[in-house]
Amino acid sequence: MVPKLRVARPTNNLAALLPFYRDGLGFEVLGSFEDHAGFDGLMLGHPQAPYHLEFTHERGHLAAAAPSAEHLLVFYLPDATAWQQATARMQSAGFVPVLAHNPYWDVRGLTFEDPDGYRVVLQHAVWEV
Template sequence: MVHAMIPILRVARPTDRMAELIAFYRDGLGLTVLGDFRDHDGFDGVMLGHPNAPWHLEFTSEKGTSAGNAPSPEHLLTLYLPDRAAWQAAKDRMTEAGHAPVRSHNPYWDRRGVTFRDPDGYHVVLQNADWTT
């Protein structure tokens, strides 16, 4: 079976702002809460993504520990949306959820995309392009 050889990607990072991050990624970006956990060895967490995608994001909060903010504006996620209507809908959903676009630190992302800053200061780019290597 070919699918058994394709790994599922989990991008995990800590946060001090769990509720705000869930709202940003669920309500703004339209991701689905795929699962969550409470007090798992001192950690709370949530996984968000698209149910059929081979990737998801995990945000964790460790009791008694501060995660801090993004180390730099170049710490970002890029979501490629090649269909112009889907890209515009995603952009509109973000602004309707109260998230204003920001200028990207790297001007490349402003040419065909729009950047938003999540509650921890990480940038998320909605790129109106196909992903190519």
């Protein structure tokens, strides 16, 4: 059994994040909840992937924006067609690439910023350890 990774973070606007991750990145809504002990939430990902993202909003509280331009999620897409489709889907959904703070990511990838200021890199490369 492969462990699953959940990356969770707060937001002030779940509805604003949904198009970025669902329509742009192609994630599916895996689950959601409303007013669970004062929290609303949304889980997005791919059903068979070993990871998913959770965004939560605590009612009556403001979440801080992204701490820096170096807070990244990086998805390695070594297949040229898959990378081109992923970046085209982001742009078709209305998301424009931004210059990466670290120019390394601009060499073989495109960086996109979500409505909270967090960045996602679609890297056209094989991940090597």
